[in-house]
Amino acid sequence: MGKNRGPKKRGTRRKPKAQPRGVLVGRPGGFGFVQTAEGEYFIPATATAGAFDGDLVEVAPFERRGASKGRARAGAGGPPAGAPAARVLRVIDRAHDTVVGRYEVAEPFGVVVPADPRIPYDVFTMRADAPEVPDGALVRARLTQYPTRKSAACGVVEEVLADEAGAPTAGIDLIIGRHKLETVFSEGALADAAAARLDAEGALAAGYRDLRERFVFTIDPADAKDFDDALSLDFLEEDGLWRLGVHIADVSHYVPWNSSVDLDARRRATSVYLADRVIPMLPPALSDELCSLAPDCDRRSMTVDLYLSDRGDLVRAECYPALIRSKARLSYEQADAILVDYKEAIAAGDDLSWRLVQCSRLAKLREAARAAAGAIDFATTEAKVALDGDGRPTDIVLRRKTDATSLIEQAMILANETVAAFLDERRFPCIFRVHEAPAADALGSLVPIFQEFSWFTPVMGRRLVAGDAHVIQEILEASAGRSEGELVSSLLLRAMKRAVYRPENEGHYGLASEAYCHFTSPIRRYPDLVVHRMLRAALTRRPEKFDQEVAALPWIAEHSSDMERVADTAARQSQELKMVEYLQDFVGQAFSAVVSGVAGYGLYVRLDCTAEGLLPVSALGSEYFAFDPVAYTLVGQESGKRYRLGQRVAVVLTAADPAASSLEFALAGGSSW
Known part of the structure; x- marks a missing residue:
């Protein structure tokens, strides 16, 4: 009798292997x-x-x-x-539902050739659907069918961005089109803005305080038009305190909830500052005129009086609506010049100079106190491309932190903290600015990179992984002035979580603030406008549709965070585009650069003017270079040649392509510095 082998084992279905x-x-x-x-x-x-x-x-x-x-x-x-x-x-x-490009008539089609060279698929539209679009126009097309191995990409023309794709402004028009930024206000919003009136007497009758005798002044970029913050400073002998007044444009008076101008502002959520233009959140009749705290003009404001000791400690604060009149308008450059050479002006009794000097002194005390509490100061360099009247780049101007910018920054931070604390303590609705602590793995990934530098110690590494804000500041200070300084600052900044808007107070890690909101820029940021409305409601009475606005706070916070990211990206891309246009004249020239990124396909290098481009791995030699994603290095398998983040290299600019906003480099003489 044969062995009983039991039932045959059925074939099991294999689980499909997960693909990368x-x-x-x-x-x-x-x-x-x-x-x-x-x-x-x-x-x-x-x-x-x-x-x-x-x-x-x-x-x-x-x-x-x-x-x-x-x-x-x-x-x-x-x-x-x-x-x-x-x-x-x-x-x-899919990352794209629209494509921006040049429209070419090819009956019966209108073919959209993407302006982005990284999208190698033309989009076919039916000419009969948009016969008015001129040949050569710059358009945005909505995709109705994505390309496959057997069929082309298809779509419909959604908007004509410019009649000529080769116009001098076309590059910025492309960026506007890609990000779907609104550039035209509704008729209702324009009508609301045109109908707005100051009505100074009405303001005083409604309880605004008359502060027009105070010495109020503004400090802004030289090319600014929307002045939404102003300062005043007086010493109160009877209290022995400094009264620092932070006066912010009272935009909420002119933009009531659910009005036409409010709906436009809410969708935009922020002004967008591009290299050659500003796309404002509010119509110019408000942003550049009635709300702007221009000198020698009566203006409505929401004022925060901050009473400080001579050591810079905040003793008390008061918030209220006021009527102000700015006595002086300064650029940052003018303010810095006064702070350097002020003694003669003060001796002559100049009202502005001594106030600037004392504001700067108090700002430095506040900055030191904030650093002691764990605030992190990223000394970043901002690059702005100077343009001529036709929008062509003439120079790249680097902007760094100065005494004048710090003076304004510290005053605005303190005002924002004060308003946030005022509303939070009363459990009043608000949109807070929230910055969470960085993730331990994000900080830990920097340790192998920073270990390459002699100043970085094992103790620093342990404290960094623990998220100690003080050690982050120590690392920034240790690397400052070294060739890797800006890179270290950049990597730490990337490891930080992005600050967002939320209707709940969860603190601000980077500023070491228990409560923080945006209050000081209501002309250009919608959350600031919301905070103004909440503050007014807390100080006086809740308006008719207050509960409706409170119910919308979660959506407004999320939408504003999203639009802030869009605006930041568009602004950065516009500056990068103009940098590439400027550097076209320097192709073939050698530069000193720092390795700012490492990937398997090459090195990203950053010039001293902050322009960044790719040094492809094929330009490093014929050998295979292995990419280490932990240490961010490329190592030659034969020569052992090693490229890492922060390394200074000599490069030659080989290509500058404005259409792709890209720069490409090769090693200069095959050596690094």
């Missing part, structure tokens, strides 16, 4: 790279499967049967030799 996922980073030429948990993959132009730059994709690595498939070959501007290659299996999440 990541965001496609496209490159001009159609190819790209995807960074996944399994590593970085090169995606050939023929294997993108209709994916666009920025799309979240699933990829399948090629079998490694030879350099032609399994590993990429080095090429000019291409991947590193031997880099693992893959193909896109599918797009999980």
Whole structure:
């Protein structure tokens, strides 16, 4: 009798193997790279499967049967030799629902050629659907069908951005189009703004305090038009205290909840400061005129009086609406000049100079107290491109922190904290500015990088991972003035979580504030306008639709956070575009640069003017360079040559492409500095 082997085991269904996922980073030429948990993959132009730059994709690595498939070959501007290659299996999440580009008539189609060279797919529209669009216009098209291996991308023209794609302003128009920024106010909003009136007597009758005799002054950038904050300073002999008045434009009086001008402002959520223009949150009749605290003009304000000891300690504060008249308007450069050379002016009894000097002294005391509490000061360098009357770049101007900018900054921070605390203590509705502590893994990832620098100690590393704000400041101070100083500041800044708006008070890590809100810029930020309304309601009475606005606070906070990110990105891209335009005249010249980023496909290098570009790995030599994602290094497998973050290198600018807002470099003489 044969052995009973039992029932046969049925074949089990194998669970499909999870494929790597990541965001496609496209490159001009159609190819790209995807960074996944399994590593970085090169995606050939023929294997993108209709994916666009920025799309979240699933990829399948090629079998490694030879350099032609399994590993990429080095090429000019291409991947590193031997880099693992893959193909896109599918797009999980699309980053683009619209494309901006040049409209070309090709009956019966209108073909939109993307302005972004990282999107290598033309979008076909039907000419009959938009016969009025001129050939060569700059347009935004909404995608109705994404490209596949068998079909083209299709769409409809959504907006004409400019009649000529080659116009001098076209680059900025493209950025506006990509981010869908509103540039035209509704008729209702314009009518609301035109109908607004100051009515000084009405303000006083309604309980505004008359502060027009105070010496009030403004300090702003030289090219500013919307002055939404002003200061005053007086010494009160009877109390032995300094009274620092922070006077903010009373925008809420002119922009009531759910009015036409309010609805426009709420959608925009912020003014956008581009390289060649400002897209305001409010119509110019308000932003540049009636709300702007221009000199020698009566203006409504929400005022916070901060009573400070001679050591800079806040003793008490008071908030109220007021009527003010600015006596002086200064640029930051003018204010700094006074702070450098003030003795003769003070001796002559100049009312402005001694106030500036005392404001600066108190600001330094406040800054020191804030640092002792754990506030973090990132001494960043801001680059702004100077333009001529036609919008062409003439120079790159670097802006750094000065005594005048610190004076304003410290006054505004204290006013914001005071208003937030006032509303929070009364449990009154508000939109708070929240900054959470950085994640331990984000800070921990910096330790291997900082260990490369002699000043970084093991104790610093342990405290950094623990999120100690004081050690972050120590690291910033230790690296300041060194070649890696700005890089260290940049990496720490990237490790920070982004500050956001929320209807709950959760504190501000970076400022070491228990409660913080944005109150000081209601002309250009919608959350500040909301805070003004809440403060007025807390001080006087709740308006008719107050509960309706309170119910909308969570949505307003989230929307404002999103639009802030959009505005910041658009502003940065506009400056980068003009930098690239400016540097076109310097192609072939050598520069000193710092390695600001490392990837498998090359090094990102930053010039002293803050312009950044790619030094492709193919320009480092013919050998294979291995990418270490932990230490952020590229190491030559044959020579052992090592490139790391913060390293200073000599480079030559080889290409400047305004259409892609990109710079490309090669090593100068094949050596680093």
